[in-house]
C-alpha cells in the first residue's frame with residue numbers, strides 16, 4: 001500500500017511511467033479499457049475499465065497510496081473525491097479540471113498573463129464561426145474543448161468555405177476558436193513541480209508536427225537565446241500558477257517575429273519529453289514518480305550534446321509486426337522503444353526512436369536513417 005501507485009490510463013505514457021516507478025520499487029496498478037494495454041503488460045495489475053469509471057478508480061484508491069494519470073480524460077470529479085479521502089492524487093484534480101478543458105485552460109492562462117494566441121468560445125453554428133473569422137481577421141483554428149489529441153479535435157478555417165467542413169468534423173462537440181498562428185517553430189518544455197512547490201525545467205526542445213501529430217523532437221532546440229529565454233520564462237510562470245505536483249508538457253509556438261506563445265499545457269508526461277530517457281540525468285518518467293510521491297526532483301541536465309526523437313507511427317491497419325530493429329540499432333547511439341500495441345493504424349503511435357550524438361546534425365541524420373529501417 002505505502003509503495004503502490006495507481007495510474008489512470010494504460011497507454012505508452014503509463015507504460016514508461018510504470019517502468020520508471022518499478023525500478024524505484026513501487027507496485028503499479030493501471031486502469032484502462034483495453035485488456036493487455038501497453039502499461040497493463042508491464043504493471044503488477046491492470047483493471048479493465050474506462051478512465052472515468054468511478055468504481056474502478058475507487059478500488060484502485062483502496063490499494064494505492066498514490067494515484068496519478070497519463071491522460072487528460074481522467075475523471076476529475078472522482079479524483080477530487082479521492083483526494084478528499086486522503087489519497088494523494090497528483091497533479092491535483094483541480095489542475096486537471098482546468099487543463100482538460102482547452103477553453104478553460106486558455107482563460108486560465110490569459111488570467112495569469114501568459115502569452116497565448118487570441119481565442120474565444122464558439123458554438124456549433126456556421127453564422128457564429130463566420131463572425132469569429134471576421135473578428136480575428138485571418139484564418140482561425142476551430143478546436144474541440146475536450147478529449148482531443150493528435151490534432152483530432154482541430155480544424156483550420158481559412159475562409160468561409162471551410163466552415164461546413166469544420167462543423168462536420170467537430171459535430172456535437174463543445175468548441176472554441178483561436179487565431180491561426182503562422183509559427184516559425186514549435187517548441188516544448190517539460191516541467192516538473194515537486195510536492196513542496198519547487199519547479200524544475202528540462203531544456204527547451206523543438207517539435208515538428210506533421211498532420212498535427214508529433215513526428216520529431218530536437219533537443220536542445222536550435223534557436224536563438226532570446227527565444228529560449230522567453231520559452232523558459234513562460235514555462236516557469238505557468239508552473240508557478242498551476243497547483244499540484246508532477247510533470248507537465250508545455251507546447252509553444254515561436255511566431256515569425258520571434259515571440260513565444262503557449263499553445264497548450266498537458267498535466268502529464270509528454271511525447272516531447274521521451275528524449276529524456278536516454279539524454280538526461282533524470283527521465284521525465286522518473287521525475288514524475290519522484291514529484292508525485294514527495295521525493296526530491298532529479299537533475300534535468302542533458303548528459304549528451306544532442307538528441308533527436310522520432311515517433312514510429314503506423315501506416316496501415318492490422319496486426320502489428322515489427323521489422324528492421326537489428327538494422328536500425330546498427331547506427332551508433334540509437335535506442336528503440338516499442339509500445340506493445342497489438343493493432344497498428346495509420347498515424348497511431350506504435351513506438352519511438354531516440355538517437356543521442358555529439359551534435360544535432362549527426363543525431364538527426366542517424367534518427368532518420370534508423371526510422372527508415374523500421375517497419376510496423
Ligand SMILES: Nc1ncnc2c1ncn2[C@@H]1O[C@H](COP(=O)(O)OP(=O)(O)O)[C@@H](O)[C@H]1O
Nearest residue numbers: 117141148149150151152178179180181209212
Ligand atoms: N492556433 C494555431 N495556429 C497554428 N497551428 C496550430 C494552432 N493550434 C494548433 N496548431 C497545430 O496543430 C497541432 C495540434 O494542435 P493542439 O492544439 O496542440 O492539439 P492536440 O491536443 O491535438 O495536440 C499543433 O501542434 C500545431 O501544429
Ligand SMILES: [Mg+2]
Nearest residue numbers: 150251263264
Ligand atoms: Mg498539442
